[in-house]
Amino acid sequence: xxxxxxxxxxxxxxxxxxxxxxxxxxxxxxxxxxxxxxxxxxxxxxxxxxxxxxxxxxxxxxxxxxxxxxxxxxxxxxxxxxxxxxxxxxxxxxxxxxxxxxxxxxxxxxxxxxxxxxxxxxxxxxxxxxxxxxxxxxxxxxxxxxxxxxxxxxxxxxxxxxxxxxxxxxxxxxxxxxxxxxxxxxxxxxxxxxxxxxxxxxxxxxxxxxxxxxxxxxxxxxxxxxxxxxxxxxxxxxxxxxxxxxxxxxxxxxxxxxxxxxxxxxxxxxxxxxxxxxxxxxxx
Amino acid sequence: xxxxxxxxxxxxxxxxxxxxxxxxxxxxxxxxxxxxxxxxxxxxxxxxxxxxxxxxxxxxxxxxxxxxxxxxxxxxxxxxxxxxxxxxxxxxxxxxxxxxxxxxxxxxxxxxxxxxxxxxxxxxxxxxxxxxxxxxxxxxxxxxxxxxxxxxxxxxxxxxxxxxxxxxxxxxxxxxxxxxxxxxxxxxxxxxxxxxxxxx
Numbered sequence: 001x002x003x004x005x006x007x008x009x010x011x012x013x014x015x016x017x018x019x020x021x022x023x024x025x026x027x028x029x030x031x032x033x034x035x036x037x038x039x040x041x042x043x044x045x046x047x048x049x050x051x052x053x054x055x056x057x058x059x060x061x062x063x064x065x066x067x068x069x070x071x072x073x074x075x076x077x078x079x080x081x082x083x084x085x086x087x088x089x090x091x092x093x094x095x096x097x098x099x100x101x102x103x104x105x106x107x108x109x110x111x112x113x114x115x116x117x118x119x120x121x122x123x124x125x126x127x128x129x130x131x132x133x134x135x136x137x138x139x140x141x142x143x144x145x146x147x148x149x150x151x152x153x154x155x156x157x158x159x160x161x162x163x164x165x166x167x168x169x170x171x172x173x174x175x176x177x178x179x180x181x182x183x184x185x186x187x188x189x190x191x192x193x194x195x196x197x198x199x200x201x202x203x204x205x206x207x208x209x210x211x212x213x214x215x216x217x218x219x220x221x222x223x224x225x226x227x228x229x230x231x232x233x234x235x236x237x238x239x240x241x242x243x244x245x246x247x248x249x250x251x252x253x254x255x256x257x258x259x260x261x262x263x264x265x266x267x268x269x270x271x272x273x274x275x276x277x278x279x280x281x282x283x284x
Numbered sequence: 285x286x287x288x289x290x291x292x293x294x295x296x297x298x299x300x301x302x303x304x305x306x307x308x309x310x311x312x313x314x315x316x317x318x319x320x321x322x323x324x325x326x327x328x329x330x331x332x333x334x335x336x337x338x339x340x341x342x343x344x345x346x347x348x349x350x351x352x353x354x355x356x357x358x359x360x361x362x363x364x365x366x367x368x369x370x371x372x373x374x375x376x377x378x379x380x381x382x383x384x385x386x387x388x389x390x391x392x393x394x395x396x397x398x399x400x401x402x403x404x405x406x407x408x409x410x411x412x413x414x415x416x417x418x419x420x421x422x423x424x425x426x427x428x429x430x431x432x433x434x435x436x437x438x439x440x441x442x443x444x445x446x447x448x449x450x451x452x453x454x455x456x457x458x459x460x461x462x463x464x465x466x467x468x469x470x471x472x473x474x475x476x477x478x479x480x481x482x483x484x
Contacts, residue, residue, distance in 0.1 A: 009417035013459040014452065040415045040467040045363060046407035048382050049400075050389045052309075053481035054408065055382075057474045061467075149365035150378070159369060185328040185364035192426055193399040194360065195441070197332055201362075230452070234444055269455040271448075 003116065004066045004108075005033035006084065008077035008222065009041055015077075015222035017266035021251035022076055022113065024262050029125055033074060036066055042083040045189035059087035060104070067108050076113040076251075078221035079188075082146035084110045085153045112147050114220040114250065118164045126171055131259030133173025137281050140179045140214040141165035142205070142247075144224040148183055159183070165218055165250055172257035179212040181205050188223040202227055203235045206243050215277055216246040218253060225249060230271045246274030256283060302349040302387070309383045316373040317341045323367035323377050333357040334396075337367050337377055344380060353388045357381075359397035390482055402430045412475050418462040 011019035026033050043058035063084060066073040075081050091104035116122075143165060148156040156162065162182060169176040184205055187198035205228065209217055219225050229247040236243045247270070255263050256278070263284075267274050278284040306314060317338070324336040335343065335355040343352040352358070358381055367377035388395055395401050406426045410417055427433050436442040452458050 010419065012463075013419045014457045016457055038467045040471055041411045041417050043411065044407070044417070046404040049363070049385045050404045051408065051478055051481075052382070052386055053478040054474065057477070058411070058471075061470065061474065145362075145364040145366070150368045150376075152368075185362050185366065187329070187362050189362055190329075190360070190400075192423065193397070193403050193430075194332075197329060197360065200331075201328055230448060269457060271451055271455070 001030060001121075002032040002034065002071055003074045003111070004036045004069050004071045006036050006039055006042075006062060006066070006073055006075040006080055008075060008080040009044075010077065010222040010226075014226050015249075017252060017269040018076060018222055018225070018249045020262065021249055021255050021266050024260050025251045025254045025258065028129075028258060028260055029122060031122075034069075034071070036062060036069075036073065038065060042080045044079045044083065048083075048086075055083070056087050056090045059083040060091055063087050063091065063108075063110070064104060067104060070108065072109045072111055072116075074111050074113055074116045076220070076222070078112070078144055078146040079223065081110065081112040082153065085155070089153060112220065114147065114164050117250070117254075118167065123167075123171065126168075126254065126258070130172055130257050132257055132283060134169070134253065134257055134283060135173055135281070137174040137283065138177055138213060138215045139169045139174050139218050139253075140177050140209050140212055140216075141169065141182060142217050142219045142224060142228070143183050144188070144219065144221045145183060145185050147220060165220060168250055168254070169218060172253060174253070174257075177212050177214055179208055179214070181208045184208075186224050186227040188221075188227055191223075191227060198227065199231060199235050199238075202231055203239065206232060206235065206245060209245055210241075210243065214245065215281070216248060216274065218248045218250050220250050232272050244272065244277075246270065246272050246277055248274065298347055300347060303344055303347055305387060306344050306380055306383050310376045310379045313373060313375045314341060314344065314380065317345070317375055318373070320372065322370050322372060326366045326370055328364060328366065329360050329362055332360055337361075337381075340380065340384070341375065341377065344384075352384055353391065353393075354396055356396045358384045358388060359395055359400040399430045399432070402426065405429075408475075412471060413465075413468070414463050415466050415468045415471055416463045418459065420458055420460065421462055 039062050043054055047058055048055035088110050092106045143162045148154055148159040148162050151159045166176040186205060187201040191198050217228060225247050232243040252266050319338050321338045324330055324338045327337055330336055335357045340352055340357055361381045363378055365378050371377055389401055403426055406429050410422045436445055
């Protein structure tokens with residue numbers, strides 16, 4: 001199984017453990033994710049706010065590179081996914097913003113990594129290979145915004161109540177808890193400019209996870225994880241609460257459940273240390 | 285009997301260019317807004333907005349250019365796409381915010397939340413320079429451009445920021461060296477072309 005891989009900019013930095021766990025898990029599952037040669041930034045949250053042309057042409061460049069290689073383009077980042085999908089839609093309906101000579105034939109698909117890992121054949125392999133079931137681990141799935149919204153761009157089916165992460169958690173033997181904040185916004189794009197707003201949004205999400213009696217949160221987006229993981233202490237302090245809610249990339253939990261090597265190194269990179277919880281649940 | 289069409293002289297007493305730009309970007313759906321407020325009710329940042337999303341739509345329809353462009357709302361909007369997703373009349377409200385931001389930036393006036401467009405500009409400049417985002421360069425350039433360093437000292441936030449930075453560094457989450465400038469030449473061309481695609 002082969003796909004082109006668009007890692008996005010944060011995988012070498014703040015989301016390093018996401019990249020590391022993707023490598024280990026995908027090679028175990030026999031998936032070849034080949035990094036798109038010469039990829040450049042998709043423009044993320046910035047381009048569409050101030051420059052319409054760049055908001056399409058930056059991701060479009062990568063899409064065209066990928067089409068030459070004839071494999072579907074998989075990305076682990078919600079923002080990259082959203083921009084690549086927006087470009088896909090714009091190129092297929094001949095947007096006036098894009099050079100009309102740009103030949104995009106729409107022969108490859110853009111997939112978020114979560115979608116890719118939810119393919120039926122992969123689900124079967126994962127089900128067979130679980131070595132260490134996540135027994136008694138109560139998990140809320142956090143999808144955030146751009147993996148699912150707007151459905152006209154993402155082609156998501158259950159945008160108000162997505163299931164892919166929940167399904168994977170159940171598959172791994174964990175307890176997937178329903179909560180109403182699966183797709184609530186964490187304020188990602190405002191992190192560096194309006195920290196007070198972001199703190200309030202994160203605080204609401206953490207409060208809801210507590211109320212749902214979750215042990216931890218699972219996500220599929222670098223910015224969601226950075227926001228939810230790194231600021232628990234300061235937000236909790238202001239409210240007189242200790243959250244201590246580890247936040248995982250779904251690929252880290254897959255690595256754990258499949259009994260793969262390297263999980264320790266990933267978990268060490270988190271600011272809200274997941275190891276005490278995993279030890280208490282006898283998963284480490 | 286033959287029907288005769290009478291053409292009446294049209295009196296244009298209002299400049300509709302502002303609204304036309306929005307309609308051009310997302311079609312005529314915006315005219316069907318019946319102010320049900322579903323966008324505002326579901327908006328996660330409505331609590332800090334000076335103009336609620338449904339009011340932004342109305343201000344566009346009423347040609348209230350200044351009201352819309354000088355709002356805090358267009359910059360506080362987190363682009364979470366909840367409004368667009370839920371609008372019963374299929375109005376792409378998040379796109380309206382984008383178009384308004386783009387018009388505001390091109391107008392050359394100061395934004396109500398000046399740090400946000402500075403951040404976006406710094407972000408795009410980082411891409412132009414390296415081809416990809418180098419988080420540390422983005423952060424330091426943004427702090428320099430926005431006067432963020434003195435702000436964080438004044439508010440006392442610097443202690444927290446520094447602590448967070450050190451923690452991230454110790455966990456190997458801060459990549460120090462910038463990327464290798466792949467594809468930068470090609471991107472320069474796109475940035476040049478972008479200049480020719482202005483709204484106004």
